[in-house]
Amino acid sequence: PLQLGDDAAPEQSSGQSVAALYDAAAAGYDEEYSESIASKVIGFDTLRGGLVGQARGRVLELAVGTGLNLPFYSAKTVESLDAIDISSGMLQIARRKSTSMRLPIRDRTRFAKGDVSYLPYEDDSFDTVVSTFSLCVFEDPRAVLSEASRVLKPGGTLLLLEHDDGPVGRAMSSTRGASPVASSCDYSQDVQQLVGSTAGLAIKSSRPRAGGFFREVAATCTAPAGPAGEGTRSGGGPRTSVALYR
Numbered sequence: 001p002l003q004l005g006d007d008a009a010p011e012q013s014s015g016q017s018v019a020a021l022y023d024a025a026a027a028g029y030d031e032e033y034s035e036s037i038a039s040k041v042i043g044f045d046t047l048r049g050g051l052v053g054q055a056r057g058r059v060l061e062l063a064v065g066t067g068l069n070l071p072f073y074s075a076k077t078v079e080s081l082d083a084i085d086i087s088s089g090m091l092q093i094a095r096r097k098s099t100s101m102r103l104p105i106r107d108r109t110r111f112a113k114g115d116v117s118y119l120p121y122e123d124d125s126f127d128t129v130v131s132t133f134s135l136c137v138f139e140d141p142r143a144v145l146s147e148a149s150r151v152l153k154p155g156g157t158l159l160l161l162e163h164d165d166g167p168v169g170r171a172m173s174s175t176r177g178a179s180p181v182a183s184s185c186d187y188s189q190d191v192q193q194l195v196g197s198t199a200g201l202a203i204k205s206s207r208p209r210a211g212g213f214f215r216e217v218a219a220t221c222t223a224p225a226g227p228a229g230e231g232t233r234s235g236g237g238p239r240t241s242v243a244l245y246r
Contacts, residue, residue, distance in 0.1 A: 018137065019086045022065075026089030029066050042210050048072055048132060051161045051216060057127025060084070060151060062116045062144065063134035067094030075104035082121070084112045117143045120238045121151045124224070128157050133214075135162040136185040141194055149200040152221035158201060164208070164215035165190040191215045199223070 022029075034044060052072035057079050061069060064083035073081055085091050091111055098106045114120055117140055129148045138144045148158055165188045192206045192215065200223040209216050 018139075019088070022085075022087035023089035026066065026087060026093055029090065030068070030093075034066075034068055042213070044068075047161060047209055047214065047216075051132065051159050052130060054157070054159055054218070055128040055130055056157070058082075058125065059128045059130060060119075060121065060126045060148075062129065062131040062148065063137070064094050064111070065090045065134070067097040069130065069132060070094065070098055070103050070105075070109075071101065073103075073105050075108075078105050078108065079127075081105055081109045082112065082126075083109060084114050084116060084119070086113065086115055088113055117147060119147045119151055122238055123150055124153045125151045126156060127153055128159060130159045132161045133163065135160065135191065135194070136187060136189055141189065142198065145194060145198040145201070149198055149221055152200075154221055154224055156221045157204075158195070158217075158219040158221070160191060160195065160217040160219075161209065161214055162191045162217070163187045163189065163213070164192075191217055195219050 025032075033039060048069050049072040052069045053074060055073060056077050059073065059078050059081045061081065061083045064070075064085045065087075067083070070083075083094065085094070091113055095111055097103070098109055098111075103109075112120060116134075116138065129152055131144075131148070135141050135144070145158075152158065163185060192203065195201055195206075195217050196203055198219075200221055201219040202222045204218045204220050206215060206217045208214070
């Protein structure tokens with residue numbers, strides 16, 4: 001896979017603490033959050049596959065983590081995949097998976113280390129932006145959604161599968177101290193409201209998943225990027241510079 005330089009984007013102080021947390025958790029992350037009995041019962045792979053299978057064209061995945069979504073991207077519909085994360089440890093595992101598992105789009109995938117609040121991509125760059133189970137971790141989810149809107153082409157699609165506000169999510173909030181990773185997640189976010197209030201995004205579909213524990217949202221980018229104002233998204237190009245290397 002192609003790789004964007006590990007020094008591609010400057011991390012903010014809060015981002016550094018999140019990066020350190022996930023660096024420390026990277027080695028055991030899949031075993032705890034993907035291969036556990038609870039994960040199998042909930043059907044995480046089915047949920048991921050159902051969302052990621054909708055991705056088309058040039059795709060950006062936010063907070064790719066250890067690459068749990070990578071096997072579900074279709075070589076028939078995905079032209080290229082850019083995958084960004086703030087954790088070097090998580091990215092290292094994702095890169096290794098992309099190569100060792102001989103994934104269908106491995107030669108069309110490039111990775112970047114960076115803060116998703118400051119995406120290193122031009123306006124109107126992607127047909128699809130994907131995020132799964134990460135919105136709850138972002139310190140400023142509205143800024144991340146605004147950046148997603150900026151880099152989407154008009155008519156492009158934002159695909160989210162996230163922890164959501166509701167009885168199940170509020171009950172799960174009691175587990176936030178169970179591990180450092182769990183402590184970093186806000187299980188009570190109103191995902192539909194966050195997306196619906198982001199300039200340039202119009203919700204196409206919104207549905208509960210896993211008994212209301214998660215919410216799957218698809219939104220369309222409806223406006224061109226440009227000076228902030230009515231009918232436009234925040235524009236101005238990439239927030240950071242990147243270096244591309246193989």
